[in-house]
Amino acid sequence: MAKEVSPGVKALRKVVDDVYADARKAKAEGKLVGWSSSKFPCELAEAFDLNVMYPENQAAGIAANRDGEIMCQAAEDLGFDNDICGYARISLAYAAGKRAARKIDWDKEDGYVINPRTGKPLKDENGNVVLDADGKPVKDPKTQTPYIVLEDIHEIEALPEGREKERRRESIQPYRQMRMPQPDFVLCCNNICNCMTKWYENIARMCNIPLIMIDIPYNNTMDPNPENVKYIRAQFDNAIKQLEELTGKKFDEKKFEHACAQANRTAQNWLKVCNYLQYKPAPLSGFDLFNHMADVVTARGKKEAADAFDLLAEDLEKNIKDGTSTLPFPEQYRVMFEGIPCWPKLPNLFKPLKANGINVTAVVYAPAFGFVYNNMDEMVSAYCKAPNSVSIEKGVEWREGICRDNKVDGVLVHYNRSCKPWSGYMAEMQRRFTADLGIPCAGFDGDQADPRNFNEAQYETRVQGLVEAMQIRKEAME
Amino acid sequence: MSIYTLGIDVGSTASKCVILKDGSEIVAKSLIDVGAGTTGPARAIDAVLDAAGMTHEDMSFTLATGYGRNSLDGIAHAQMSELSCHAKGAAFLYPDVHTVIDIGGQDVKAMHIENGALVNFQMNDKCAAGTGRFLDVMARVLEVKVSELGDLAEKSTKRIAISSTCTVFAESEVISQLAQATDKCDIINGIHHSVANRVVGLVNRIGVQDRVVMTGGVAQNKGIVDSLEEGLGHIVYTSPLTQYVGALGAALFAYQKALKQQR
Numbered sequence: 001m002a003k004e005v006s007p008g009v010k011a012l013r014k015v016v017d018d019v020y021a022d023a024r025k026a027k028a029e030g031k032l033v034g035w036s037s038s039k040f041p042c043e044l045a046e047a048f049d050l051n052v053m054y055p056e057n058q059a060a061g062i063a064a065n066r067d068g069e070i071m072c073q074a075a076e077d078l079g080f081d082n083d084i085c086g087y088a089r090i091s092l093a094y095a096a097g098k099r100a101a102r103k104i105d106w107d108k109e110d111g112y113v114i115n116p117r118t119g120k121p122l123k124d125e126n127g128n129v130v131l132d133a134d135g136k137p138v139k140d141p142k143t144q145t146p147y148i149v150l151e152d153i154h155e156i157e158a159l160p161e162g163r164e165k166e167r168r169r170e171s172i173q174p175y176r177q178m179r180m181p182q183p184d185f186v187l188c189c190n191n192i193c194n195c196m197t198k199w200y201e202n203i204a205r206m207c208n209i210p211l212i213m214i215d216i217p218y219n220n221t222m223d224p225n226p227e228n229v230k231y232i233r234a235q236f237d238n239a240i241k242q243l244e245e246l247t248g249k250k251f252d253e254k255k256f257e258h259a260c261a262q263a264n265r266t267a268q269n270w271l272k273v274c275n276y277l278q279y280k281p282a283p284l285s286g287f288d289l290f291n292h293m294a295d296v297v298t299a300r301g302k303k304e305a306a307d308a309f310d311l312l313a314e315d316l317e318k319n320i321k322d323g324t325s326t327l328p329f330p331e332q333y334r335v336m337f338e339g340i341p342c343w344p345k346l347p348n349l350f351k352p353l354k355a356n357g358i359n360v361t362a363v364v365y366a367p368a369f370g371f372v373y374n375n376m377d378e379m380v381s382a383y384c385k386a387p388n389s390v391s392i393e394k395g396v397e398w399r400e401g402i403c404r405d406n407k408v409d410g411v412l413v414h415y416n417r418s419c420k421p422w423s424g425y426m427a428e429m430q431r432r433f434t435a436d437l438g439i440p441c442a443g444f445d446g447d448q449a450d451p452r453n454f455n456e457a458q459y460e461t462r463v464q465g466l467v468e469a470m471q472i473r474k475e476a477m478e
Numbered sequence: 479m480s481i482y483t484l485g486i487d488v489g490s491t492a493s494k495c496v497i498l499k500d501g502s503e504i505v506a507k508s509l510i511d512v513g514a515g516t517t518g519p520a521r522a523i524d525a526v527l528d529a530a531g532m533t534h535e536d537m538s539f540t541l542a543t544g545y546g547r548n549s550l551d552g553i554a555h556a557q558m559s560e561l562s563c564h565a566k567g568a569a570f571l572y573p574d575v576h577t578v579i580d581i582g583g584q585d586v587k588a589m590h591i592e593n594g595a596l597v598n599f600q601m602n603d604k605c606a607a608g609t610g611r612f613l614d615v616m617a618r619v620l621e622v623k624v625s626e627l628g629d630l631a632e633k634s635t636k637r638i639a640i641s642s643t644c645t646v647f648a649e650s651e652v653i654s655q656l657a658q659a660t661d662k663c664d665i666i667n668g669i670h671h672s673v674a675n676r677v678v679g680l681v682n683r684i685g686v687q688d689r690v691v692m693t694g695g696v697a698q699n700k701g702i703v704d705s706l707e708e709g710l711g712h713i714v715y716t717s718p719l720t721q722y723v724g725a726l727g728a729a730l731f732a733y734q735k736a737l738k739q740q741r
Contacts, residue, residue, distance in 0.1 A: 415603065427683055434598050445604035455604055457545060458585070465561035465599055472595040 006326075008312030009288075012295050015308050019053075019298045020176040026051040027181035032247065035095075035203065037196050038297045039369075039386050040189035040214065041379070044239055046259030046301040048247050052187065053180050057297045058094070059087035061177035063343035063449035067100035067148060072450045074098040074150050086418040086449025088199040095203045099178055101151035101171040112146035112171070119144035148173070153182075185209050185246055187239075191216040191386040193421060212242045216384055220391050224384035232380045259301040260379065264372045266300045269309030271370035276316045277361040277406045281331040283319035286360030287350060288326055290341050296369045332357030333470050336403050338364065338429075339414035339422060344451035352463040362406040367398045388421045395425065396432050403437055409470045411441040412463065417453040440469035481736050482530075484537045485728030486523060486554060487563065488546030491583035491610060492695065493518035495526035496725040497537070501733030506530035507722050513583065514546025523553065539739070541732035543724050545584070556735060561587055562596050563727030568691045569594035570730055571717045576687035579677060579706065579714070580724075581696035583610045588681040600683045607643045608676035610696050615645055616669050619652050620662055624699075627666050631701030634667035641672070648672065666701065674705030681710060691715045693723035 005013075027033045034045065038056045045052045062068055068090060075089035076082055078096055105111040119139035122130045130138045151172055159165040172178050188200035188211060197213070204211035214235045217228050240251050273292065276283055292312070299305035319325055337360040342349055353360070364387055371382040387395065403411070411433050415423045430441045442462040447453035480499050487494040491513045497505040508525035512518035527533060534540070534553070542554035543563040560582070568578045569591060578589040586602040586609055602608065617624040638655055642648040648669075655665050681690075690712045696702055697720040707714050719726065 417604075431683065431685075440598050442599065443601075453604065458601075458604065461545070461559050461561070461585075462601060464557075464559035465596070465601075468559055468562040469596050469598065472597070476595075 006312070006315040008308060008315040011304075011308035011311045012292055015299045015302070015304045016057075016294045017176065018304070019302075020180065023051040023053050023181050024179065032184040033181045034185045034187055035091075035183040035200075036187035037189050037192055037200065039192045039383065040187040041236065041239075041383055042301040043256060043259040043263055043379070044236070044243060045187065046262075047252050047256035048243050048249055049255070050243075050247065053183070054298050055091040055094070056087050056192075057294050058177045058180050059090040059449055060340075060343050061175070061294075062090050062094075062100070063087075063451075064346060065173070065175055065177065066344055066451075067173060067178070068344045068449040069451050070100050070148055070150055071098065072452075085193070085195050085199070086447050088195055090449055091199065092202055092206075094180070095183070095206050097153040097155075097182075099151040099153060099172045100148050101168070101173060103147035103149045104167055104171050110167070114141075114144050115147045116144070183207055183209055185212065187212050189214040189216060189383065191383055191389040193388045193419065210242065210246060212239050212246075214239060214383075216386075216389050218389055218391075219384055219394070222391065222394055222397075224381045228384065229377055229380050232384065233377065236376070236380065260373075262303050262306055263301045265306035266296065266302070266309060267370050267372050269306050269313065270296050271366060272313050273309055273316065274363075274366035274370065275405075276313070276320075277366075279320060280334070280407055281325060282327065282334070282359055282361050283316045283325050285325070285327040286337065286363060287341075287346075289360075289363055289365060293365055293369075296365075300369070327359050329354050330357055331359040333410065333467065334359055334361040334406065334408045335466070335470075336360070336362035336364075336399065336406070336408045336411045337414070338399070338411055338426065339416050340419065340448040342414065342416075342446040342451075342454050343448060345446065345454045345456070348454070348456050348459070352460045356463065356467045358463070358467065360412075362399075362402040362408050364399055364402070366402055388419075392425055392428065396429055396436075399429065400433065400436055403433065403439070408439065409474065410439050410466050412466060413441060413443040415443050415445050417445065417447045418449060438473075440466055440473065442466035442469075481538045481733060481740075482532065482536055483729045483732035483736055484523075484526070484534075484540040485563070485725040485730070485732055486519065486540065486542045486544075486547075486550065487560065487722075487724035487728060488519045488542060488544040488549065489513045489560075489583050489724070490545045491614070492721070493522035493546075494722050494725040495522045496722050496729045497526055497530045497532065498726070498729035498733060501730060501737075504719075504726070505532075507719075507725070509721055514544070514549060519546065519550060537732075539732040539736035541728045541735065543728040545582075555732075558728065558731055560724050561589060561599050561601075563724045563731065564693050565589050565591050565596040565727065566594070566730050567723035567725075567727030568693050570726060571719065571723070572689055572691050572715060575689050575691045575715075577681065577684070577690040577712075579681060579690065579692045580694040581608075581610055581673070581677065581692075581702070582694055585609055586677055586680060588677070588684050590684045590687070598684055600680045602676070602680065605643065607645050607648070608673045610694070612645050612648070612673060613669070613696065613699070613702075615649055616652055616666075619649055620656070620665065622662070622666075627670070628698065628700040628702070630663045631666045631670055631699075631704075632663075634661070634663040636664050636667075637671055638664045638668035639671075640665070640668040643676070670699070670701040670705045673702060674709050677706060678709035686710050686712055688712055689715060691717075693717075693720055695721045 034052045036052045071090040071093045074093035103113040120143040121137040122140040190196045373379040444459045444462045493510045495508045506529035510518040510522040547557040580587045588600045590598040697716040
């Protein structure tokens with residue numbers, strides 16, 4: 001039986017589905033659709049009623065759906081280096097019109113070529129695996145999926161109307177991330193990472209569209225210095241001017257204030273949800289937050305997102321009263337998971353955690369997106385703070401704060417090949433976590449979107465080592 | 479009645495076994511030069527039982543470690559990571575150990591030990607440069623046995639820089655040196671230094687604290703140990719039982735588990 005989905009989770013899924021559906025509708029109606037980096041001030045776009053899509057969220061979805069590799073390779077074929085961020089490669093390939101698609105079986109009216117290596121083992125009525133003549137498990141045809149090939153929307157659109165065009169259009173992977181409309185403008189804020197600047201410049205050139213850029217200097221102080229705030233504030237004003245030119249509309253202060261109020265509410269509710277991980281045992285699996293991140297990224301300025309997080313908080317409150325959790329196993333250890341998950345390998349990441357009773361009760365996304373402000377200058381300062389734009393001292397303070405509050409026994413660090421800045425400072429942070437908090441840390445190599453950079457056996461050994469070190473520490477404390 | 483426990487270390491390139499009596503006395507040990515996915519583990523188990531004149535039924539507890547630790551269904555009662563087992567084995571041989579370095583077939587581990595237990599560790603990144611396999615590849619291209627590398631390095635009069643991290647490029651560098659008729663011993667000295675450099679970086683991340691012990695088969699290579707001492711500025715201790723430390727640690731954990739079961 002399928003697992004029951006709670007009202008909060010259902011609402012959160014609907015919010016993201018609606019954001020994508022609204023953008024597709026807007027595009028079909030000839031309205032402008034933009035692409036935005038995850039921490040560009042969404043309040044500005046909301047003030048102009050613009051439909052905005054988020055390539056980072058899209059790339060994570062594509063990677064989680066196992067199409068990261070084919071899209072990364074497509075970008076490499078276009079000349080982008082393999083060392084560039086996996087999200088950027090997926091997004092650049094997408095912007096160039098590349099799509100993951102099902103391999104069409106042209107001999108059939110409407111069929112696809114099934115990949116014989118896919119599918120779950122077929123089971124008989126007693127639940128036993130059915131074997132073939134050679135003793136190999138037979139695959140359940142219902143669970144088998146087609147080969148995935150690379151398509152090009154520009155090539156398809158150049159075809160004359162007819163069956164081939166229709167079938168090739170239909171073959172494009174039928175989930176929402178592969179149906180994100182092409183952009184009419186891009187909004188880039190490099191607080192989240194510096195690679196963003198070149199990534200968005202490339203998209204703007206490829207698609208010949210305007211780029212609205214907000215440059216956030218790296219903060220080498222605990223709080224953003226006033227000079228930087230002035231510099232960024234001026235860029236906000238310039239972005240408003242550019243958006244006025246783009247849309248032909250005047251900046252609507254009321255709408256802007258409304259969007260700010262909604263963004264604040266979403267951030268507060270997001271934090272409220274994250275803080276449920278402070279309970280021991282926690283009423284949720286920390287891995288859930290990785291999925292709910294989609295809402296914070298794509299709909300922070302929308303009422304629906306704030307409402308959905310409220311609903312989720314109600315679900316979690318109920319879990320606490322009932323003594324239940326979304327974690328599908330008893331919580332024995334609590335860790336901070338540092339970094340972006342390896343989306344293409346999520347089940348592999350989860351497997352040894354489950355086997356060892358580990359719940360992820362801390363992620364840096366909580367403070368990174370849980371920011372609230374009261375005026376324009378505070379808003380500017382808030383946008384200065386993202387994992388890759390704050391000083392190492394601030395970064396350590398964020399993480400050690402949630403490690404203490406959320407009572408973690410250890411830290412699992414993802415050395416993410418896609419994200420050099422984030423992974424670059426982790427060795428020092430890891431050293432400080434052990435020195436300051438006295439907890440063991442284990443690092444593993446992986447990638448947020450490119451599955452070629454992850455080795456399961458290496459990961460499992462590191463997790464097991466971490467568990468053994470946490471166990472020794474627990475026994476010593478008891 | 480005495481308690482006998484069996485520790486099996488199924489590495490990526492070798493299989494090692496140790497039988498321990500009452501968690502303190504090594505009764506027998508065995509080593510087969512092939513590891514996970516081969517006949518190595520089974521042969522190593524047969525060999526250690528033969529040497530002890532015992533059967534598997536005589537073992538109160540069997541614990542597996544190493545890359546292939548999960549491949550011994552029906553033989554091992556439990557599995558633990560090679561990290562904890564190397565730490566445990568090293569602390570048995572050197573009770574005052576604080577830092578353990580193990581260069582395995584495809585990974586490198588640096589461990590921090592307190593009171594004989596693993597507290598923290600660092601391992602190599604996804605690249606297997608600087609591991610035992612790196613040395614195997616270099617030995618092959620130099621047409622020497624990997625076991626001869628240490629002695630040959632002692633004859634070196636100067637160190638040739640091998641700067642590539644990548645095993646394939648490092649191999650090309652070695653080939654190019656051979657083509658220039660560079661003395662093999664000097665090349666080997668350079669290879670050892672290159673491996674040691676990578677390991678030193680890893681050890682420094684967890685903080686070097688005396689006593690430093692190196693475990694695993696590569697510790698038999700004096701050239702590597704010398705280069706590590708030079709890089710770390712600390713004495714690096716090695717045991718004649720170095721190849722068996724993981725299996726020894728596994729047998730020690732097995733003894734603890736056997737005692738728990740008896741209670």
